[in-house]
Amino acid sequence: GAVVSQHPSWVICKSGTSVKIECRSLDFQATTMFWYRQFPKQSLMLMATSNEGSKATYEQGVEKDKFLINHASLTLSTLTVTSAHPEDSSFYICSARDVVRTYGYTFGSGTRLTVV
Amino acid sequence: ILNVEQSPQSLHVQEGDSTNFTCSFPSSNFYALHWYRWETAKSPEALFVMTLNGDEKKKGQISATLNTKEGYSYLYIKGSQPEDSATYLCAFRNNFNKFYFGSGTKLNVKP
Numbered sequence: 001g002a003v004v005s006q007h008p009s010w011v012i013c014k015s016g017t018s019v020k021i022e023c024r025s026l027d028f029q030a031t032t033m034f035w036y037r038q039f040p041k042q043s044l045m046l047m048a049t050s051n052e053g054s055k056a057t058y059e060q061g062v063e064k065d066k067f068l069i070n071h072a073s074l075t076l077s078t079l080t081v082t083s084a085h086p087e088d089s090s091f092y093i094c095s096a097r098d099v100v101r102t103y104g105y106t107f108g109s110g111t112r113l114t115v116v
Numbered sequence: 117i118l119n120v121e122q123s124p125q126s127l128h129v130q131e132g133d134s135t136n137f138t139c140s141f142p143s144s145n146f147y148a149l150h151w152y153r154w155e156t157a158k159s160p161e162a163l164f165v166m167t168l169n170g171d172e173k174k175k176g177q178i179s180a181t182l183n184t185k186e187g188y189s190y191l192y193i194k195g196s197q198p199e200d201s202a203t204y205l206c207a208f209r210n211n212f213n214k215f216y217f218g219s220g221t222k223l224n225v226k227p
Contacts, residue, residue: 105150
């Protein structure tokens with residue numbers, strides 16, 4: 001079945017530094033990638049939608065200059081948290097659409113980001 | 117803000133018990149209802165995608181029903197096993213292809 005590989009699975013960084021999270025679709029082409037974050041005891045919340053070769057669409061309240069999304073190929077999308085602050089500490093997870101299976105959305109395993 | 121509610125928040129059952137959870141969602145702009153099973157440190161695993169009112173789907177001992185008119189879906193597990201322990205997520209997908217997740221039901225099945 002469709003697999004999305006997400007790295008790193010966890011990362012600790014210092015306040016003010018940037019962190020890059022990668023999501024790769026291993027056996028299908030992901031024209032669309034969704035990025036979510038989940039704060040403790042809350043639901044997964046959509047941050048942005050990226051389409052290969054075009055700019056990402058950000059949800060209301062998500063700063064596009066802080067959360068840089070790049071989807072340069074059909075198998076790779078990256079989320080860079082720039083100038084991270086402790087309030088950015090969260091669980092980030094991506095989801096990609098398998099265009100062959102109309103309803104198929106596959107998740108990565110998530111990244112736990114802690115900013116100290 | 118679109119609300120997708122799941123209940124209960126957590127559930128502790130004994131091996132062999134049958135159990136069910138609820139997902140409620142808006143009845144407007146409905147496109148699909150997704151159920152996922154999410155074990156710690158793993159990717160959420162797709163269980164069902166349901167699109168039609170009255171849909172019933174089954175996978176092994178797990179089944180789900182859908183009522184789009186009143187905005188709810190039930191997930192049933194018959195004869196729970198310890199390996200069924202996980203968080204069960206539902207997600208409402210609207211006509212604009214956006215997903216809205218519930219906060220999940222955490223199931224713990226004791227041997």
